[in-house]
Amino acid sequence: MSGSCCENSCSAPGPEDSRFRKILWVALVLNGAMFFVEIVGGARAGSVSLLADAVDFLGDAANYAISLLVLSMGLLWRARAALVKGATMAVYGIAILGVAGWNxxxxxxxxxxxxxxIGTLALMVNVLVALLLYAFRSGDANMRSVWLCSRNDAIGNLAVLAAALGVLGTGSAWPDLLVAALMASLGLTSAVTVLRQARQELRQLDLNDRAAERAHHGSESREARG
Incomplete structure (x- = not known):
């Protein structure tokens, strides 16, 4: 992994990276476990919002795995990983809107x-992960995407609990469907944010590379004239 680390603004992993890596492992395990809990519970309960949250847990687990893979790489690879995660978040949002419409x-x-x-259990897990990741909310696009996912999950769980109360009080599926649509909208909004920042980082890296190349050619020209 160190071989690919030196491309574009790479530095040796510091204490912050080490702490971030440990938190990502915790988040990965918790999200993987909650995916299985919610996919089974959502199917049994017939809840679109729980199924949406289950898919979100799976997506987050995959995102944490990607973040762990590129953490010790340069900013170029972290920005590329953020592009993949942003696109995944967008697909998730669109898919949930489709399922909500069908139901x-x-x-x-x-x-x-x-x-x-299940919504209460999921909320406890996501609040824990969000608190652990709070210190990294202003990092690069890769770190920010992880924080946004955890924040959205906690908001989504509160909405699932509200939907449960709504279904209980009305006997209608509409509270569940409205919450699923809200979660999908959060996913789409966060996807736009992550994709925009990742593209800005890639653009800046490209400008830096061009500037370095011009400086190198200028140095060679001066040496040739000397």
Missing amino acids: AIQGQPPEPMTMGI
Whole structure:
């Protein structure tokens, strides 16, 4: 991995990178476990918002794995990884909107108690991960994408709990569907943010490379004239 590390603004991993790596491992394990809990619970309860959250847990686990892979690489590879994650977040948002639309046609309300119990567990996990990652919220596009995912997850879990109360009180599927649409919108908004920052970082790296190349050619020209 050190062989690819020296490309574009690479430095030896510091204490902050080491701490970030440990937190990512914790987040990866927790998100992987919660994916299985929510995919089973969401299917049994017939809840689109729980299924949406389960897919989000899976996507986050994959994103944490990618972040771990590129953490010791240069900014170029971290920005490229952020592009992949931003695109994944966008696909997730669009897919959930499609599932919510399909279930709106079906009109079958989910089981609210299962939604509430699993939603509470998911909230506890995501708040823990968000608190662990809070210190890295202003880092590069790769770090920021991780923080945005964890923040969105905690917001989404609060919305799932609100949906459970709404379904319980109304006996309708609409609270569940509205929350699923909200979670999809959060995913799309965050995707735009991550993609924009990653593209800016890639553009800046390209400008830096061009400036370095011009400086190198200028130095060679002066040596030739000398």
